[in-house]
Amino acid sequence: MTSVMRDNLAPPPSAPMALDVATIRADFPILSMEVRGKPLVYLDNAATSQKPRAVIDALTQYYERENGNIHRGVHYLSEKATELYDLTREAARRFFNARHAHEMIFTRGATEGINLVASSFGEAFIKAGDEIIVSTMEHHSNIVPWQLLCERTGAVLKVIPVTDAGELDMDGYRALLTERTKLVSVVHISNALGTINPVADIVRLAHEAGAAVLIDGAQSAPHARVDLQAIDCDFFVCSGHKMLGPTGASILYGKEAWLDRMPPWMGGGDMIEHVSFERSTWARLPSKFEAGTPSIGDVVAYRHAFEYLERVGLENIAAHEHDLLAYAVEQVRDIPGLRLVGTAQEKAGVLSFVMDCAHPHDIGTILDGFGVAIRAGHHCAQPLMRRYGLPSTARASFYLYNTREEVDTLVQAIHHVRHVFA
Amino acid sequence: MDLGNLYQDVILEHNRNPRNWGELPPPNDRADGRNPMCGDEVTVWLKLEGDRVTDISFVGTGCAISKASASMMTQAIKGKTRAEAEAVFEQFHAMVTGHHANPAGDATVGKLKVFAGVARFPARVKCASLAWHAMHEALHQAHSRAS
Numbered sequence: 001m002t003s004v005m006r007d008n009l010a011p012p013p014s015a016p017m018a019l020d021v022a023t024i025r026a027d028f029p030i031l032s033m034e035v036r037g038k039p040l041v042y043l044d045n046a047a048t049s050q051k052p053r054a055v056i057d058a059l060t061q062y063y064e065r066e067n068g069n070i071h072r073g074v075h076y077l078s079e080k081a082t083e084l085y086d087l088t089r090e091a092a093r094r095f096f097n098a099r100h101a102h103e104m105i106f107t108r109g110a111t112e113g114i115n116l117v118a119s120s121f122g123e124a125f126i127k128a129g130d131e132i133i134v135s136t137m138e139h140h141s142n143i144v145p146w147q148l149l150c151e152r153t154g155a156v157l158k159v160i161p162v163t164d165a166g167e168l169d170m171d172g173y174r175a176l177l178t179e180r181t182k183l184v185s186v187v188h189i190s191n192a193l194g195t196i197n198p199v200a201d202i203v204r205l206a207h208e209a210g211a212a213v214l215i216d217g218a219q220s221a222p223h224a225r226v227d228l229q230a231i232d233c234d235f236f237v238c239s240g241h242k243m244l245g246p247t248g249a250s251i252l253y254g255k256e257a258w259l260d261r262m263p264p265w266m267g268g269g270d271m272i273e274h275v276s277f278e279r280s281t282w283a284r285l286p287s288k289f290e291a292g293t294p295s296i297g298d299v300v301a302y303r304h305a306f307e308y309l310e311r312v313g314l315e316n317i318a319a320h321e322h323d324l325l326a327y328a329v330e331q332v333r334d335i336p337g338l339r340l341v342g343t344a345q346e347k348a349g350v351l352s353f354v355m356d357c358a359h360p361h362d363i364g365t366i367l368d369g370f371g372v373a374i375r376a377g378h379h380c381a382q383p384l385m386r387r388y389g390l391p392s393t394a395r396a397s398f399y400l401y402n403t404r405e406e407v408d409t410l411v412q413a414i415h416h417v418r419h420v421f422a
Numbered sequence: 423m424d425l426g427n428l429y430q431d432v433i434l435e436h437n438r439n440p441r442n443w444g445e446l447p448p449p450n451d452r453a454d455g456r457n458p459m460c461g462d463e464v465t466v467w468l469k470l471e472g473d474r475v476t477d478i479s480f481v482g483t484g485c486a487i488s489k490a491s492a493s494m495m496t497q498a499i500k501g502k503t504r505a506e507a508e509a510v511f512e513q514f515h516a517m518v519t520g521h522h523a524n525p526a527g528d529a530t531v532g533k534l535k536v537f538a539g540v541a542r543f544p545a546r547v548k549c550a551s552l553a554w555h556a557m558h559e560a561l562h563q564a565h566s567r568a569s
Contacts, residue, residue: 359485361460361549365428378461391461391483420429421437421486 016319038371113237113252128154193342194350321349349398455556492553
């Protein structure tokens with residue numbers, strides 16, 4: 001890879017450096033393809049990111065030269081695969097500044113991580129009458145597992161309201177916290193609005209009330225520096241495929257003190273210490289929560305995603321996306337009949353909008369004809385859509401490889417939507 | 423006419439001015455359709471006299487494809503017998519899923535051939551067929567009630 005912005009071990013620069021986007025783009029093979037006869041303009045990064053050559057090559061290399069099952073054999077390939085698997089765990093610890101590598105549990109995705117906590121933490125610590133707090137802007141994956149837990153236990157789900165601009169109502173949040181609150185589970189950056197939530201404050205207030213906190217970092221881990229010890233949350237989930245990694249490998253972080261006291265979620269191979277028909281005992285962390293053969297190849301390649309993001313620098317990526325967002329807002333602001341959904345003060349590179357003349361699905365199809373990939377729909381956030389009286393929105397979401405020229409193409413295509421429908 | 427083009431003028435016109443929009447007075451049969459992918463919703467009302475659909479209407483939120491499809495469906499179905507309506511449903515469904523060999527030459531499909539382009543956009547098939555599935559369900563209900 002050639003897109004080295006700074007040495008891996010150097011401290012973060014105080015001011016963000018402009019990205020060498022042309023060099024970065026050359027690292028992503030898919031970005032040079034054409035769609036419907038037009039150069040691909042990929043603006044659906046909140047759904048999944050594209051992959052750099054280093055990650056794709058790592059997958060191939062793994063299956064050609066390194067494939068064995070982990071923690072099983074004494075042969076070369078098993079040892080090699082085990083070593084590579086654990087290297088990613090340490091890379092994740094460093095990336096998120098967690099205290100211990102064994103606090104990083106590999107999951108398929110953020111959804112699986114939340115379900116693991118809902119099941120295991122829920123079984124150990126949630127009983128009838130307890131309260132769980134989520135927010136209006138949660139993804140369905142941070143709503144439904146808690147609803148299922150509430151149905152099982154008789155616990156009660158409470159919801160933090162959001163303002164018209166798409167910010168959390170922090171007074172409303174404070175009012176919900178009581179001695180019955182056992183867990184607060186909120187999103188770090190909203191996938192539908194782009195709002196960056198004040199997670200450190202959310203955690204502090206919850207801890208003062210005696211509640212644990214899960215932060216859904218599916219949209220923050222790819223785009224901003226996340227320091228888990230500074231945020232001090234009890235659990236954190238991210239989504240590997242949204243941060244340059246392959247599908248099938250993600251992280252659930254949990255503080256050791258919680259994970260040690262929580263029962264296993266899935267039972268099977270690798271998560272045991274000793275099995276007999278009378279009684280089995282569990283392996284230590286992290287294996288206790290990693291039953292069965294995981295997506296080893298995906299986990300091995302995931303390390304190269306962490307390393308790529310570290311080399312470019314999360315602060316630089318955030319600044320680049322902020323620039324693209326500001327540029328895009330400037331371009332679309334005066335388009336008649338277009339309204340932005342989500343105008344929080346603190347906002348990541350998500351441009352969610354609706355148009356009077358066209359449904360988001362129609363916008364998405366017209367844009368696709370220009371080679372522009374966006375998301376059209378409810379973004380798995382139907383309660384949030386209902387809050388704003390909308391069935392759905394169109395959403396462009398930016399990443400480190402996007403350019404101002406691509407924003408220009410997006411805007412040109414939006415003008416064509418008006419030409420067709422208005 | 424280029425059937426490969428998704429947004430035919432006829433579709434855009436029905437999107438702007440949907441026909442048979444609104445609720446039918448009772449007695450009627452109604453069914454709802456929901457597209458979980460986009461959250462779009464449609465409700466279809468049917469009035470049957472004997473075996474014949476004497477009136478049909480719809481209300482819904484959705485894209486141009488779903489709204490125009492519902493609108494043109496009401497025109498195509500009104501006055502048809504149950505069996506005829508089912509036949510139109512089947513031919514329309516075959517067309518938008520790319521399984522109709524010659525929609526332009528099929529009298530049952532008729533004006534609905536403007537939706538042939540949908541077959542090239544797999545993600546939009548549900549939009550085009552949402553109201554049709556609701557109509558199908560309402561017909562089924564009417565039949566079960568009658569028998």
